[in-house]
Amino acid sequence: MKRVEAIIRKTKFTEMQAALHEAGIDFMSYWEVRGVGKAVEERSYRGIVYDTSIIERIMVTFYCQDQFLDPAIKAILSSAKTGEIGDGKIFVSDVERAIKIRNGEEGTDALN
Amino acid sequence: MKRVEAIIRKTKFTEMQAALHEAGIDFMSYWEVRGVGKAVEERSYRGIVYDTSIIERIMVTFYCQDQFLDPAIKAILSSAKTGEIGDGKIFVSDVERAIKIRNGEEGTDALN
Amino acid sequence: MKRVEAIIRKTKFTEMQAALHEAGIDFMSYWEVRGVGKAVEERSYRGIVYDTSIIERIMVTFYCQDQFLDPAIKAILSSAKTGEIGDGKIFVSDVERAIKIRNGEEGTDALN
Amino acid sequence: MEELSTTVSDLAMSVDNIWVLIATCLVMFMQAGFALVEVGFTRAKNAANILMKNLMDFAIGSLAFWFIGYSIMFGEDIAGFMGQITLFFGPDEVDGLPQITKLMFQTVFAATAATIVSGAMAERTRFGAYLIYSLVITLVIYPISGHWTWGGGWLSELGFIDFAGSTVVHSVGGWAALIGAALLGPRVGKYVNGQAKAIPGHNLVLGALGVFILWLGWFGFNPGSQLAAAGKDNAIAISHIFATTNLAAAAGAVASMIISWMRYKRPSLSITLNGALAGLVGITAGCAAVSLGSAAIIGAISGVALVFSLEFIENKLKIDDPVGAISVHGVCGALGTLLVGVFATEGGLLNGGGFAQLGVQAIGVFSTMGWVVATSFILFFAIKKTVGLRESKRVEEEGLDIYEHGESVYNSI
Amino acid sequence: MEELSTTVSDLAMSVDNIWVLIATCLVMFMQAGFALVEVGFTRAKNAANILMKNLMDFAIGSLAFWFIGYSIMFGEDIAGFMGQITLFFGPDEVDGLPQITKLMFQTVFAATAATIVSGAMAERTRFGAYLIYSLVITLVIYPISGHWTWGGGWLSELGFIDFAGSTVVHSVGGWAALIGAALLGPRVGKYVNGQAKAIPGHNLVLGALGVFILWLGWFGFNPGSQLAAAGKDNAIAISHIFATTNLAAAAGAVASMIISWMRYKRPSLSITLNGALAGLVGITAGCAAVSLGSAAIIGAISGVALVFSLEFIENKLKIDDPVGAISVHGVCGALGTLLVGVFATEGGLLNGGGFAQLGVQAIGVFSTMGWVVATSFILFFAIKKTVGLRESKRVEEEGLDIYEHGESVYNSI
Amino acid sequence: MEELSTTVSDLAMSVDNIWVLIATCLVMFMQAGFALVEVGFTRAKNAANILMKNLMDFAIGSLAFWFIGYSIMFGEDIAGFMGQITLFFGPDEVDGLPQITKLMFQTVFAATAATIVSGAMAERTRFGAYLIYSLVITLVIYPISGHWTWGGGWLSELGFIDFAGSTVVHSVGGWAALIGAALLGPRVGKYVNGQAKAIPGHNLVLGALGVFILWLGWFGFNPGSQLAAAGKDNAIAISHIFATTNLAAAAGAVASMIISWMRYKRPSLSITLNGALAGLVGITAGCAAVSLGSAAIIGAISGVALVFSLEFIENKLKIDDPVGAISVHGVCGALGTLLVGVFATEGGLLNGGGFAQLGVQAIGVFSTMGWVVATSFILFFAIKKTVGLRESKRVEEEGLDIYEHGESVYNSI
Numbered sequence A, B, C: 001m002k003r004v005e006a007i008i009r010k011t012k013f014t015e016m017q018a019a020l021h022e023a024g025i026d027f028m029s030y031w032e033v034r035g036v037g038k039a040v041e042e043r044s045y046r047g048i049v050y051d052t053s054i055i056e057r058i059m060v061t062f063y064c065q066d067q068f069l070d071p072a073i074k075a076i077l078s079s080a081k082t083g084e085i086g087d088g089k090i091f092v093s094d095v096e097r098a099i100k101i102r103n104g105e106e107g108t109d110a111l112n
Numbered sequence D, E, F: 001m002e003e004l005s006t007t008v009s010d011l012a013m014s015v016d017n018i019w020v021l022i023a024t025c026l027v028m029f030m031q032a033g034f035a036l037v038e039v040g041f042t043r044a045k046n047a048a049n050i051l052m053k054n055l056m057d058f059a060i061g062s063l064a065f066w067f068i069g070y071s072i073m074f075g076e077d078i079a080g081f082m083g084q085i086t087l088f089f090g091p092d093e094v095d096g097l098p099q100i101t102k103l104m105f106q107t108v109f110a111a112t113a114a115t116i117v118s119g120a121m122a123e124r125t126r127f128g129a130y131l132i133y134s135l136v137i138t139l140v141i142y143p144i145s146g147h148w149t150w151g152g153g154w155l156s157e158l159g160f161i162d163f164a165g166s167t168v169v170h171s172v173g174g175w176a177a178l179i180g181a182a183l184l185g186p187r188v189g190k191y192v193n194g195q196a197k198a199i200p201g202h203n204l205v206l207g208a209l210g211v212f213i214l215w216l217g218w219f220g221f222n223p224g225s226q227l228a229a230a231g232k233d234n235a236i237a238i239s240h241i242f243a244t245t246n247l248a249a250a251a252g253a254v255a256s257m258i259i260s261w262m263r264y265k266r267p268s269l270s271i272t273l274n275g276a277l278a279g280l281v282g283i284t285a286g287c288a289a290v291s292l293g294s295a296a297i298i299g300a301i302s303g304v305a306l307v308f309s310l311e312f313i314e315n316k317l318k319i320d321d322p323v324g325a326i327s328v329h330g331v332c333g334a335l336g337t338l339l340v341g342v343f344a345t346e347g348g349l350l351n352g353g354g355f356a357q358l359g360v361q362a363i364g365v366f367s368t369m370g371w372v373v374a375t376s377f378i379l380f381f382a383i384k385k386t387v388g389l390r391e392s393k394r395v396e397e398e399g400l401d402i403y404e405h406g407e408s409v410y411n412s413i
C-alpha cells in the first residue's frame, strides 16, 4: 500500500482528478498549501515591490494499492504538467495499515 | 513510532478528541481538507444543479508509540463512526525520528 | 530520501525559512493547522470563559536527501525555538520515490 | 396669502415626509446589520441559511404587512384590541403624512421585529418552518400588540410610553425568540453534561460591521419615530432624540466592555458589540422622554444588564441563543421601557413623578410579553407538531446550507 | 409679501435639492453594492481586479461624465439624437434645481450603467481594455441613448415611459454586458463538452450584503428620480415610488425563491439574491406609473423571468456571465419597461389603454438595445483587435490579481 | 403674516436641521469605513483589537465630547485659545440650528480625528494605552486646536480657510498618528536590516468596502459642514461642495493608480484605495472655496503626493504605519489646506490673490501641527513611561486578539 502526495498547481486539480479517475484512483483528499520553490513572482503592496517564491499550491494525497501506483503517476504527469517552473512534485511512501471507519474493514478493502 | 492519519467528518472531531484522550493520545494536529470519495451530494448554484463527491473533511494526524496504536484506532472507530458513507479512513505509517523543538529531546520523549 | 514534517509557531516561519535556506533546504510546502498539545490558553466568548489547548500552528513539510537531514534539523531547532511550551515537533520518515512533474525527473534530481 | 399659507403647510408636510422616508431607508438598512450580526456570530456552515432567513423576513414581511398587517395595527380601533382590516393598504393620500410613507415606515419596523428571532433560532431551524413563523408574526402577532400602544389601542389609552418601540418592536421580537429557542432546544454540542460550551461565531468582522450599521440605522429608528421634522419643536425633538440614542449606545458599549473586563479578565469584543446594541434597545422607549444624562445612564444600565442576562439565559435557563437576541432585545427592551418610568423628565420616579408612570410601563411591558409568549408558543408548537421545527441531527451537524439550500457560502477552487 | 413668496419658493427648491442630493448618496452607495455582489459571486483569485474595476468605473465615470457626458445627455437637443456639448459642465446656477445637483445625480446613474458590465466580463478581461470600455460607455454610449429618453430626444417625444431607467440605465448596461461577455468567450473550465459547469462565487455573504446595499440604494434611484420632494404632489409621488420599489423587490425575491425551490428542489440563495435585484430592475421604469399591486406583480414576473433567463443564457446561448448581469439588468430591464405598457395606471393595456403605450415601450426598448448592441460591438471588437480584450489562459488560471495587479486580496502570515 | 413669516423661518431652520442630521449619519457611518479599512489592511490575528479600538473611539469619544470637549471647542472664546467649559453640553434650544444638532455633528467629527490614529498604531499597541490616548485627544487636544479655527479662535481671526477640516480634523489625526507610530516603533518583522518589508493586509475586500463607505460618508462631511441647506445660496453651495468632493476623490484615485502603474509596473489596488482617500482629505479644506476644475486638480495632486509620502515615511523615516494614515490624513490634509491658498476662487494665488491667503494657510497648517505634535508627544511619552505603550514581543507575534481580548475573530469548527 502506498501513499502518494502530489503538490500541484491549483488550476490543474480538476484535470488531474479526471485523469486519476481514468487510472482507477477515485479516492483522495486535498488541501491548499503554500509552496516555497523555484517559481518566483513579483508582488507589490502599498509601494513595496518584492519577489516571492511563496505561491499557492494544492497538496493532493491518496492511498492506493501498489499496482495502481505507476498508472497514477503517469496520469498526474500527463494532466498536471505545463512544462513551466512551478508544476510541483510527486512523493511516494509506504503505508502499513488502512482502516475504513464506517465498518472497520482493514487492508486493501479499506482503500475505497 | 507510528504516524496515524485519520480523515473524518468535521462534526466528529470533538468526540474523537475526547475518545483519543481516553486512549492516551493527547497530542495531535488537524486541518481541513476536501475529500473525493463515495459520498455524493447534490448542489445547485445559480441554476446549475450538479453532483459533487467533494466534501469537507478533517485530516487529523498524530504521532505515537507503537503500543498506543491499537487503542487509538479503536477510539477513532468508536467515536467517529456514523455507519453512513463518508465516515472516512485511518492510515498508519512508520516514522523514524521525532524531535521536540522546545528542548531538542529525541525519540519517544519527544512525542508528548 | 526523507520527509521532514515540522509543526511550528506561525510567527517563526520566516526565521525558519531563512535558517533552512542556510542549511541547503530551498523547497518546502506549508499550511496552517490547529494543534492539540500542552500549551493551554484561556479564551472567552460571549460570557463563557474556557481553556483551550487548540492553537494555531504551521505544518511545514519538505523532502530532502539524507545528508541534508541533520543540518536541517539543527536549523529548525535553532530558529523555531522559544523555549516555552508550544514550540512544536519535528518528525522524520522515509520516502521511496520523488518525481518532478514539470519534466518527469525521478530521484534526488526531483527534489529541487 | 391663503395660497401661500397652503404652500407653506404643504412644504412643512414635505419636510416631514422626506425625513420619515430617509428614516425608513436607515431602518431598512438595519436588515443588513441584523444579517451581518447573525451570520458573523454563527458558523460558516449555516451562513446561507441565515442570509436567506434575513432576506425573506424583509421580503415576506413587506408583502404581508402591506396585505393586512398595517391595517390590523393602524386601522380604526376595534375595542382597543386591534384595527379594522383593509386589504392591500396604500391610498395615495395625505393624512399628516402621505399614507404610503407611514406604511413604508411601519413596514421596516415590522420587519425588524420579525428578524430578531432569526438569530436566536439560528443553526438548527427548518427553513420552511421559519418562513411560516415569519409570516405569522408580521401578519398577526406584531400588529396586534403594536396596535395596543401605537394604533390607538388600550395601552395608549393608559398613557404607556414606548416612543420608538423598546417593547412594541424589540421585546416582541425578543420574547418570540425566547419561546422559539426554548422549544427548539440547544444546538448539538452546546451543552455537554449540562455545561454550556462556547460555539464562537465564524467571523466577528461581519458582526462588528453589522453593529455599526445597526447603530447608524437607529438614527432612523428613533428620531424618525417623531414622524415629523418641520417646525421648531420637531427640530429640537429629533435632535434631542438623536443625542439620547447615541449617548445610550456609547454608554452601553463602554459599560459592557468594563463588565466583561472585570468578569472575564479581558475586554471582550463579542460582549461589547452586544452592549452597544443593548444601549440602543434600552433607550428606544424613552429616547424622547428623558434627558441626555438619563439616556447615558439608561444605556449603561442596559449594557450591564446585558452581560448578566446573557449568562443567566445561557447557564441557568439553558436556552441556546447564538446571537444573544433574547438578552439584547427582550430583556433590555423590557428594562428600557420600565426605566422610562424612572427617568422620564415628566412623570418619572426620579423626577418627582411618583410610581404612576412606572406602573403603567410595567403593565405595558408585561401585557405585551404575555401576548407574545402565548401566541408565539401556540405558533411554534403548532409548527413543531405539523411541519416540524427542527432539522435532523445529521443535517444540523453537516450544516443547513448544503441540505436546505444546496449551496455553500464560501467556496474555493 | 413678495419677498416671503420668494423665500418660500427658494425653500421648496432647497427641499428638492436635499432630497436629490440624498438620493445621490444612496445611488452612489450602490457602487459598493455592485462591487460586493461581483466580488462575492466570483473567485477569490480575481477579487482585487473586480474591486479595481468597480472603483475605476466610478472614478473615471465621474470625471468623464463631468467632462462631456452630461452635456451630451442633457445639453440642448440636436435633432433628437444628442445634446449640445459643453466641456466641464457645472455652472453655479439654479434651474429648477442647482445645476450641479443634477450633474451629480446623473453622474451616479451613469456610473451604474458602466459598472453593470464589469460583473459579466469578470475573471478574464484585461484591465486596460476594461478601462477603455468604461471610459467610452460613460462618455458616449450611455449619454446618447440616455438623451433620447431623458434629455428631450426622440423617444421622449414619442411618450416613451422609463421613469428611473430600467432601459436607459439597466438595459444599457445589460446589453453592453451581453456583447462584452459574448466577444470574450466563457471562462476556462466553464463549459466542458458543451455542458455548463458551476463555478460558485467565493463568498456569498459579500454577495448578500451587496444586495441589501443595492436594495437600499434603489430608494435613492427610483424616488430620487422624481427630482423633487416639495409640495403635496411630489410628496405623494415619492412615497408611492418608494412603495412600488420595495414591493417589487420583495415580490421578485419571493418569486425567484419559489421557482428555484421548484426547479432545483431547494430554495437557492444565489438565485434569490438575483431575484430581488430582478424585481428592482423590473420596477424601475414603471415605479411612478403603476399601482402598488401592479408593482408587486411586475416584481414577481421579473423574479420568475430571471431564473429562466439565467438558464437560457448559460445553457442555450452559452454566454458566461458570472454574476447574471445580463439577465438581471438587460432582460429584466427590458421586460420591466415593456410591462409599463401593460400595467400603467394611465394608458396601460390592462387599464383599458390599448396597445399604444405598449408599442411605444417596445420601440424604446428595442431602439436602445439596437444602439447599445451596435456601438458596444464596435467598441469591444476594436479593443479586441488592438490592445486585446482577454487575458492569457495562464493568467486567467492563476488569477488576474497577481499578474494584473501584483497583489492578492486575502493574505495570511 | 408675521406668524407665517416665523413659520417659514422655522421651516428653513428645520430644513437646515435635517440636512445636518443626515450629514451626521453619513459621517458617523465613516466609523464603519475606518474600521473596515484598518482591519482589512492589517493581519487577521489583530482584527478584534482593531474593531474594539474603533468601536471605543466612537463610544468614548461620544461621551467625552459631550462631557467637556464640545464646549472647549465651541464655548465662549477665551483669549483666542479655547472655549469656556460647560459640563455635559446640550440645551434644548435653537441657535441657528438646534444646539444638540451641532453637538452631534461635531461629535462625529471629533470621533473621526480620534479614529485616524488607530490604524497607524495598529498591531502592537496596548489596548489600555490606546483608550487613554483616545480619551485625551477627544477631551483636549482636538477641541483646542479646533477652537482656533472653528470656534472663533485666533486662526479664524486671521482668515484661515479650512472649510470642513483637512487640517482641523484630518491633520490633527494624522500628526498624532505620526507621533504615536514613531514612539511605538515598527512592528516585529517590518524592517529587516533596515529594509522595509511588505506586511500585506489580510482582506482587501474589507478595505475596499471601507473606502466606498468613507467616500459616501464624505458627502456628509463636506457638504454637511455648510451647516445649512435652506435658501438659494445654501442650495448652490452644498451642491457645489458635493461635486468638488466627488471630483477630487475620483481624481485622487485615478492619479494614484497611474503613479502606481508607472512606479510598480502594475495598477495597485492598495495604493488606489488610499489614493481616493487622499483626494477626499485634500479637498476637505477647500471644497467650498475652489472651482470644480481646481477640485479635480487638488485631488490629483493629493493622489500623487500620497504615493511618494507613503514611500518616504516607510523607507526614509522608517515609521511603520500599517494603513498609511499619516500620509493620507496628515500629509494630504496639510497639502490640501495649503492648496486652498493656491486655488481659492477668491484670494488664491492662481486667481490673482497673491501670497496672502497662502501665508495664512501655512500659519494654520503649521501651528496646528505644532500643537498636535507637542501635546501628543507628551501624551504618548507619558503613557509609555507609566502604563506602557507597546505590547510584549510575544503577544505581538501571536496576535493581540488572544492575549488582549481572549477572542479570535475568525473561527472554524
Ligand SMILES: Nc1ncnc2c1ncn2[C@@H]1O[C@H](COP(=O)(O)OP(=O)(O)O)[C@@H](O)[C@H]1O
Pocket: A007, A034, A035, A036, A037, A038, A039, A055, A057, A084, A085, A086, A087, A088, A089, C027, C028, C029, C061, C062, C063, C064, C100, C101, C102, C111, C112
Ligand atoms: N523538496 C520539496 N519539499 C516539499 N515541497 C516541495 C519540494 N519541492 C517542491 N515542492 C513544492 O512544489 C512547488 C513547485 O516547485 P517549484 O520548484 O516552484 O517548481 P518545479 O516543481 O516545476 O521545479 C513548490 O512551491 C513547493 O510547494
Ligand SMILES: Nc1ncnc2c1ncn2[C@@H]1O[C@H](COP(=O)(O)OP(=O)(O)O)[C@@H](O)[C@H]1O
Pocket: A027, A028, A029, A061, A062, A063, A064, A100, A101, A102, A111, A112, B007, B034, B035, B036, B037, B038, B039, B055, B057, B084, B085, B086, B087, B088, B089
Ligand atoms: N484512498 C484514499 N486516499 C485518500 N483519501 C481517502 C481515501 N479514501 C477515502 N478518503 C477520504 O475519506 C473521505 C470519506 O470517504 P468515502 O469513500 O466518502 O466514505 P467511506 O470512507 O465511508 O467509504 C473521502 O472524502 C476522502 O477525503
Ligand SMILES: Nc1ncnc2c1ncn2[C@@H]1O[C@H](COP(=O)(O)OP(=O)(O)O)[C@@H](O)[C@H]1O
Pocket: B027, B028, B029, B061, B062, B063, B064, B100, B101, B102, B111, B112, C007, C034, C035, C036, C037, C038, C039, C055, C057, C084, C085, C086, C087, C088, C089
Ligand atoms: N504527537 C504529536 N502528534 C501530532 N502533533 C503534535 C504531537 N505533539 C505535538 N504536536 C503538535 O505540536 C504543537 C505544540 O506542542 P505542545 O505540546 O503544545 O508544545 P511542545 O511541543 O513545546 O511540548 C501541538 O499543538 C501540536 O500541533
